[in-house]
Amino acid sequence: MAWTILTISALPAVLLLALAAVVPRRDADAAPLTIRTWVTALATLQLAVASVLTIAMALRLVFGSTDPGAWHAVFPGAGSEPLPIYLDGVSTLMFLMVSFIGWVICRYSLRYLDGDRSQGNYFLWTGFTLAAVALMVLSGHLLLFFIAWLMTSIGLHHLLLHDSSRPAAERAAWTKFTIIRIADVALAIACILLYREFGTAYLGELFTAVGDLSSASAALQTAALLLVLAGAIKSAQFPFHTWLPQTLETPTPVSALMHAGIVNAGGYLLVRTSPIVSAAPWTLAVLATIGAVTACYAAVVMLTQTSVKKSLAYSTIAQMGFMMLQCGLGAFSAALLHILAHSMYKAHAFLGSGDVIAQRSRMGAAAVPRSERKAAGGEAPRRMTTGLAAAGVSLCCLALASLTLGIDPSTKPGGLVLGAVLCLAIAHWLEKVFAGADRRLALQSSAFALALCFLYVFSYRIVDGFVADSVPVVTLPVMQWVVIGSIIGCGFTTMLWAERSTTRRGSESRGGRWYVHASNGFYVESVLRRVFGSLSKS
Incomplete structure (x- = not known):
């Protein structure tokens, strides 16, 4: 059973790599509709596999599996030699995120690159890069991880050079x-x-x-x-x-893939x-x-x-x-x-x-929020009061969210420090709102801050439930x-x-x-x- 799960998890990535390996660039650009259809279909398949694996891992944790750690399996007929795939809470969540973003980028690129003479080659390298990131996330062996790590750089390099005529x-x-x-x-x-x-x-x-x-x-x-x-x-x-x-000259979907997926590779490594x-x-x-x-x-x-x-x-x-x-x-x-x-x-x-650019062009300078216009007219004397009020509200919101959902920041690694940083960020935002002297906006913002804290703490509980057995207590x-x-x-x-x-x-x-x-x-x-x-x- 575990062997089947691990094999299926890596299958879409292997197929994407095979597609990039067997199709030359000239043939890809000659049949762009076929290439983009295949890459998008395989990205969709990978998203479906990642979704099923995440649900299975969640059910496994909720119903108290006797072995809540990673899924392990060995090669059939190869004795005790395990598969180089390590599927646990950390890799499952990252695999789902990478697959979802890859699918969205492929769908977005259908229109963005429509008519581009090199779109076939673009989709080949996009599929190659998505497969490399997926294999890096699923890797359970240092050599496979390193190879996938290198392949992400190679794939991104070719995507950045999609229009090599631009010196920048x-x-x-x-x-x-x-x-x-x-x-x-x-x-x-x-x-x-x-x-x-x-x-x-x-x-x-x-x-x-x-x-x-x-x-x-x-x-x-x-x-x-x-x-x-x-x-x-x-x-x-x-x-x-x-x-x-x-990297501002690269196509927008490449920027999205780079900032939302590949740059995160360093964080995932740690x-x-x-x-x-x-x-x-x-x-x-x-x-x-x-x-x-x-x-x-x-x-x-x-x-x-x-x-x-x-x-x-x-x-x-x-x-x-x-x-x-x-x-x-x-x-x-x-x-x-x-x-x-x-x-x-x-x-x-x-x-x-x-x-965003279009909205800025339409709105112009007249679109300055009312709270900012008021604050610009001499609200400096009230800065201390509004700052203290904002800090108090943000601290109460975070404390209420933590206590309600049963999380004690003092027992979590870095909990107090990170909680203080979160309070500082919310307080800085609320200070600008309170300085506008709009009571309705202040109440709405305070309620939003409370909801934001609840959402953050609730999301943290879910993620921590997935990865608690995979990360150490420092x-x-x-x-x-x-x-x-x-x-x-x-x-x-x-x-x-x-x-x-x-x-x-x-x-x-x-x-x-x-x-x-x-x-x-x-x-x-x-x-x-x-x-x-x-x-x-x-």
């Missing part, structure tokens, strides 16, 4: 290709170290062996650090993020290998620092961008930074929830970016918590100050001069190009 697109593709090779090397060395240390490349056996250790060896700690490095680079963390904002990474707690502190710096930096830069797609690119970098911060705090369930939610949102944002030393908490506190306080400064362009603002610097990404890309030269020519 070619520069972005080769910049990304060069930077991601660092992540590939780091992951390859980590896999070799893990295999030499434990004598196996199967993830299930690795997790069991790591769990039985009383202390981590130097090789294991080095492998954990390399996994952190590979995940951070793959997810466009500072300062390896410069390639992502450059959640998937969380038993290994958490064996060296100091690597989690490094990861939390990288994530906090990236989230704060990218959020400030995002606020100053005038291009919709570039703003979304920096939004992705900031979201990936916050997801890395969650992993660094040991909150792997929250990190996976963040990956799922961000993927759905970002796919919708990119695929609907054309509507216990960090008190001093490490103090250091990480101080870094996060300073980072988000600085971000709040910078946000207030950069969003006020007038010369009367003390921080107004930072607007120009932030709009240029604080010149990180320029510095890297000056030091290392153009990556596109390397």
Whole structure:
């Protein structure tokens, strides 16, 4: 039974790879309708398989299976040699998300690429990339994971070069290709170290062996650090993020696939290998620092961008930074929830970016919300009062949602820190609403904040139920918590100050001069190009 389930789960991806392997580019472009029909049909099949597997896994957990862990199976007639597929709560949820987004992108591309002379080749590489991501998610063997990891980069590279006549697109593709090779090397060395240390490349056996250790060896700690490095680079963390904002020349569905699926590969790597990474707690502190710096930096830069797609690119970098911060705090369930939610949102944002531009053109400057118009007329004296009120409301909403649904943040890894960040975000939003002096809007916003907290906590419970048996419970030393908490506190306080400064362009603002610097990404890309030269020519 398990052998059949695991085989069927990988079948659509294998068929997509086979289609990309046997059909030459010239034949694909000569028969685009046939190619796009086959790719879309296989993407639909993969979504159906992923949906059935997710329902089966949910029923398995709800009805108390005696073996709530991953599905295991061996090759028929091959003794005890297991299949290189690892299907548990983590991989099932990610497989469903990847399959759904892939299906949506294929459907969207039918009209977006209609009439394009290279649409047959586009659909071949889209199917290839979707299959590679699916195999990476389902992989239960280090070698298969690494091969699928490489194939995602190859597929994305060809999609970025869909219109190679655009110099900006070619520069972005080769910049990304060069930077991601660092992540590939780091992951390859980590896999070799893990295999030499434990004598196996199967993830299930690795997790069991790591769990039985009383202390981590130097090789294991080095492998954990390399996994952190590979995940951070793959997810466009500072300062390896410069390639992502450059990919504005690529087709919109490719941007959606990249931001909603492939960039998440670094986060999935860390959640998937969380038993290994958490064996060296100091690597989690490094990861939390990288994530906090990236989230704060990218959020400030995002606020100053005038291009919709570039703003979304920096939004992705900031979201990936916050997801890395969650992993660094040991909150792997929250990190996976963040990956799922961000993927759905970002796919919708990119695929609907054309509507946003059209709405802005129609609405113009007269569409400023009433609350913002009032706040611009001299509401500064009331900022302290509205800020305290907003903080109180957001704290009460989160506390009520947690208590009602039976979650104690103090018992969850990073729960108090992440709860404080969530309260800060909601309070910052409510402060702008309360400053508008519109009581009806304030009440509606408070009710919405409460509903948002309930939705977040409820979603967290569902995801945690899926992955609780697959991720470790992290216990960090008190001093490490103090250091990480101080870094996060300073980072988000600085971000709040910078946000207030950069969003006020007038010369009367003390921080107004930072607007120009932030709009240029604080010149990180320029510095890297000056030091290392153009990556596109390397």
